[in-house]
Structures are given as structure tokens and as C-alpha cells.
Amino acid sequence: MALKISIIGKTNTGKTTFFNAATMETGEISTYPFTTKQPVVGTGNATTPCVHMEFNVMDNPVNSKCIDGWRVIPIELIDLPGLIKGAWSGRGLGNQFLSAAMKTDAFIHIIDASGSIDDEGRIAEIGTGNPISDYKDIEEELTMWYLKHIEGNREEISKRINSGIEQKVAITEPLHAMWVSERHVLKALKEANLEDKHFDNFLMEDSKKLASHIRKISKPTVVVANKIELVSDPEKIMKRIQENLPDVFVIPSSTDSEFTLRKAEQKGYIKYIMGAENFEVLRKDQLTEKQMKALDFIRKRVLGEHFTTGIQRAVNSLIFKFLEMNVIYPVSNPEKLSDRKGRVLPDLILMRNGSTVEDLAKEIHSNIKGVLYAKDVRYGVRLPVYYLLRDRDIVSLVVANTAF
Numbered sequence: 001m002a003l004k005i006s007i008i009g010k011t012n013t014g015k016t017t018f019f020n021a022a023t024m025e026t027g028e029i030s031t032y033p034f035t036t037k038q039p040v041v042g043t044g045n046a047t048t049p050c051v052h053m054e055f056n057v058m059d060n061p062v063n064s065k066c067i068d069g070w071r072v073i074p075i076e077l078i079d080l081p082g083l084i085k086g087a088w089s090g091r092g093l094g095n096q097f098l099s100a101a102m103k104t105d106a107f108i109h110i111i112d113a114s115g116s117i118d119d120e121g122r123i124a125e126i127g128t129g130n131p132i133s134d135y136k137d138i139e140e141e142l143t144m145w146y147l148k149h150i151e152g153n154r155e156e157i158s159k160r161i162n163s164g165i166e167q168k169v170a171i172t173e174p175l176h177a178m179w180v181s182e183r184h185v186l187k188a189l190k191e192a193n194l195e196d197k198h199f200d201n202f203l204m205e206d207s208k209k210l211a212s213h214i215r216k217i218s219k220p221t222v223v224v225a226n227k228i229e230l231v232s233d234p235e236k237i238m239k240r241i242q243e244n245l246p247d248v249f250v251i252p253s254s255t256d257s258e259f260t261l262r263k264a265e266q267k268g269y270i271k272y273i274m275g276a277e278n279f280e281v282l283r284k285d286q287l288t289e290k291q292m293k294a295l296d297f298i299r300k301r302v303l304g305e306h307f308t309t310g311i312q313r314a315v316n317s318l319i320f321k322f323l324e325m326n327v328i329y330p331v332s333n334p335e336k337l338s339d340r341k342g343r344v345l346p347d348l349i350l351m352r353n354g355s356t357v358e359d360l361a362k363e364i365h366s367n368i369k370g371v372l373y374a375k376d377v378r379y380g381v382r383l384p385v386y387y388l389l390r391d392r393d394i395v396s397l398v399v400a401n402t403a404f
């Protein structure tokens with residue numbers, strides 16, 4: 001199952017532009033059926049250097065693509081309408097949007113680094129808005145949403161705890177629909193120093209602290225400081241944002257530029273690999289002067305100063321750094337690196353760090369009976385079922401039954 005990421009933030013920060021640029025490769029866009037102003041779902045990509053070069057083979061990708069040495073892994077992106085103050089209490093269809101946002105693994109939170117929106121998300125003069133308080137406003141809405149689901153179920157949680165259910169279990173129950181697990185709640189209780197306090201004695205400030213920790217732990221987030229090319233001194237702005245939000249991973253970005261580059265690539269005007277630090281103009285004769293200027297601007301002011309447009313970096317850091325995903329290549333023929341049909345390195349599976357050979361077996365074949373061990377293709381050694389898989393491992397499972 002593909003990982004899911006929600007794109008959140010105030011209105012006009014560039015969420016839809018991010019989504020459009022990130023999903024352009026596949027163009028698969030569908031809508032959630034249950035609201036009028038709907039969250040939009042599409043397929044974006046995480047990218048990782050493919051192992052086919054290391055083994056000097058041609059691959060036949062099935063569940064992903066291989067473009068110029070990069071494995072392109074599908075992930076699901078959700079574009080949400082802007083959140084407004086009071087969304088947690090239902091303002092501006094807040095209930096629908098927040099519940100859709102919660103049914104995902106992680107967030108990309110976009111802020112307008114150029115300060116060209118006001119605090120209600122209306123377009124304003126550059127430099128007049130405040131991306132730091134915009135960030136905090138949205139975070140407050142998220143925390144309040146978790147708090148609402150804790151406090152709103154106080155009696156029920158309390159009753160369950162007093163009937164002998166573990167505190168972490170009872171608190172997790174009303175949060176299941178928000179993809180919160182007992183592991184998240186236990187960690188949050190520890191971090192909020194509430195592990196030894198009885199839930200009945202939680203003050204409102206305790207519950208809010210817990211809500212804030214659950215938010216951070218259960219939805220890893222990267223912040224995208226967008227419209228960076230509009231800023232005259234981007235280094236200063238980035239420094240200010242980072243100083244004010246020390247616990248947050250912030251990536252400078254120009255979603256508009258990525259959109260332009262991918263469009264130009266799609267039309268064959270340029271050669272550009274998503275997330276790359278440069279591009280090559282192929283059809284100069286077909287470009288207007290204005291288009292050439294736009295590309296030159298991107299080369300100089302976006303790629304030249306920030307290395308990338310930030311989009312691919314945001315998705316990749318979320319998947320590989322914050323969700324701690326490792327890339328695993330399962331094959332059935334370790335000599336040929338192929339599956340039963342002879343396709344070389346067909347699939348790549350994202351497995352959370354800490355996953356074992358046994359977890360991989362379950363992921364690939366839910367009906368698997370006895371996996372005996374795995375063979376590590378790179379080093380030619382046997383890996384026991386409890387072996388912790390590492391990034392870029394290529395493994396061949398050896399099973400007891402011949403059911404597959």
C-alpha cells in the first residue's frame with residue numbers, strides 16, 4: 001500500500017501548485033467522494049538511486065519506474081483546501097478537511113516564505129505576511145483537533161482506565177481513526193512527562209501538552225518555505241524561520257518553478273529529472289524569449305541559490321528521513337536478480353526501519369506460511385527471519401511451503 005502524505009497549510013501558500021507539480025509525472029488524479037469542496041488525491045513520487053547500476057544489469061521495473069538511474073516510487077498525495085482559524089471546531093468545513101488529513105502517514109506543511117499572504121490566507125503585498133505565525137496557527141488547529149478528541153471522550157477514556165484497561169490503550173481508542181497507535185501515545189505520554197499521572201488527574205494543560213506531542217509523533221512533518229524566489233534575501237528569511245522554529249525541518253522551495261520545469265520537460269523543451277540541481281535546454285529554437293527568461297531565472301535564482309526547487313527534497317526527506325523508510329528489493333532468483341517471470345529487479349518495497357525478513361514476507365505474501373530465511377543477494381549470505389533489513393537490501397526469500 002502506498003504511503004500517504006497530506007499537503008497542509010494556509011490558503012494561497014502554494015499547496016495546489018505543489019500537488020500539481022508533484023503529481024504531473026503520473027497525472028493520476030481522483031477525488032474523495034464525500035465532500036463538496038473536496039480534498040484531491042493524486043500520485044506523487046519518492047526517488048532513490050536504483051541498485052541496477054551497482055550490479056551492471058538492465059532492470060524491468062514493475063511497481064515503480066527507473067528513470068536515468070533513479071527509482072521512482074509511487075506515493076499518494078492529498079491536496080487539502082486551506083485551513084483557517086477555528087477549523088478544529090468545524091469552521092470552514094474544518095471537520096471534513098481535518099479528518100481527511102488525519103488518514104495519512106505524514107504531512108507536508110507549506111508556508112509562504114515571501115510573506116505575500118495575510119493571516120487569513122488572502123494575497124497581500126510581499127513581505128507583509130508572517131510565515132512563522134502562519135505555521136503556528138495551523139499547528140494550533142492540529143493540536144486542538146487532537147485535544148478535542150481526547151477531551152471529548154474524557155468520560156469514556158476514564159471509565160475504561162478505571163475498569164483496568166491500560167492508560168495508553170484507553171487514550172488511543174478514540175484516536176484510531178486519526179491513525180494514532182498505542183506506540184505513538186506511549187511515546188507522547190513519556191515526552192509530556194505524563195506517564196505516571198492518572199488520566200483522571202489530567203488538567204486541561206496536561207491534555208493539551210499530550211495532544212501536541214501526539215500530533216508531532218504520529219504525523220512526521222516537513223515544512224516547505226515556498227515562493228522563496230520572490231524573497232530578496234532568502235538566506236536571512238530562512239535563518240529567521242529556522243531560529244523561530246528550531247524543532248522543525250524547513251526546506252526552501254519554489255513550487256511554481258518545479259511546475260514550470262516539469263511542464264517544459266513534458267513538452268520536450270528541456271531535459272530535467274525531478275529534484276535535480278540543473279536542467280538542459282533541448283529545443284531553444286522552440287522557446288519564446290519570455291520562456292527562455294523564465295528558465296534562466298529559475299536556473300539562477302532557484303537552482304543557483306537553493307540547489308533544487310525543494311519539492312522532491314521535501315517528499316524524499318519525509319519518506320526516508322522522517323518516516324524512516326528503507327528501500328528493499330525482493331527477488332526470487334538471486335543469480336539473475338529476477339522474479340519468476342525473469343523480470344530483473346521488478347519491485348521495490350518501502351519498509352520502515354526496524355522491519356525484519358519476516359515482516360517483508362508478510363508484506364509480500366500475506367498468506368505466507370513458513371519463511372525459513374532470506375538470502376542476501378549482495379553478500380551471498382543467509383539472513384535469519386529476525387534480521388533487520390537495511391536500506392537497498394536485495395533479498396530472496398526461502399520458504400518452507402511451495403505455495404508461491
Ligand SMILES: Nc1nc2c(ncn2[C@@H]2O[C@H](COP(=O)(O)OP(=O)(O)O)[C@@H](O)[C@H]2O)c(=O)[nH]1
Nearest residue numbers: 011012013014015016017227230254255256257
Ligand atoms: N511566486 C510564486 N508564486 C507561487 C508559488 N507557488 C504558488 N504560487 C502562487 O500562489 C498562488 C496560490 O497558489 P495555490 O497553489 O493555489 O495555493 P493554495 O491555496 O495553497 O493551494 C497562485 O497564484 C500561485 O501561482 C511559488 O513558488 N512562487
Ligand SMILES: [Mg+2]
Nearest residue numbers: 015016080081
Ligand atoms: Mg489549493
